[in-house]
Amino acid sequence: MENLNEKKCIPCSGDIPPLDIVLKRKLKTQIDGEWEFTHNETRLYRSTKFKDFATPLALAAAIGALAEEQWHHPELTIGFGHIDIEIWTHKIDDLVESDFIFAAKVDQIISKVLS
Numbered sequence: 001m002e003n004l005n006e007k008k009c010i011p012c013s014g015d016i017p018p019l020d021i022v023l024k025r026k027l028k029t030q031i032d033g034e035w036e037f038t039h040n041e042t043r044l045y046r047s048t049k050f051k052d053f054a055t056p057l058a059l060a061a062a063i064g065a066l067a068e069e070q071w072h073h074p075e076l077t078i079g080f081g082h083i084d085i086e087i088w089t090h091k092i093d094d095l096v097e098s099d100f101i102f103a104a105k106v107d108q109i110i111s112k113v114l115s
């Protein structure tokens with residue numbers, strides 16, 4: 001089976017049905033354990049801590065470039081020592097597979113910085 005981070009986000013459209021909760025919970029096992037569901041399991045949220053501001057800033061730039069490439073955009077909050085990432089499909093205000101694909105790709109970017 002293809003890993004999530006090898007897949008490509010499908011352009012968001014209003015007619016994609018949200019994933020059912022069973023599939024959401026199954027896909028969540030395929031992304032980093034730091035991710036949590038928020039907003040009644042309709043969003044993915046990850047907050048990662050650092051010892052500086054430069055690293056969250058650089059991560060925001062890298063994740064932003066990924067978002068433009070995938071045409072799937074997260075909400076990012078950065079500050080001294082942290083980056084908070086929230087992902088969902090705005091068009092339907094819920095989660096589809098592309099959100100988990102994006103999260104898996106974000107995990108790859110973060111793990112490179114942490115390694």
Ligand SMILES: C[C@H](O)[C@H](O)[C@H]1CNC2=NC(N)=NC(=O)C2=N1
Binds near residue numbers: 013072087
């Ligand atoms: C007009 C543009 O294609 C759409 O708004 C795209 C852009 N990026 C997006 N990103 C996310 N997370 N959800 C969307 O629904 C979405 N839609």
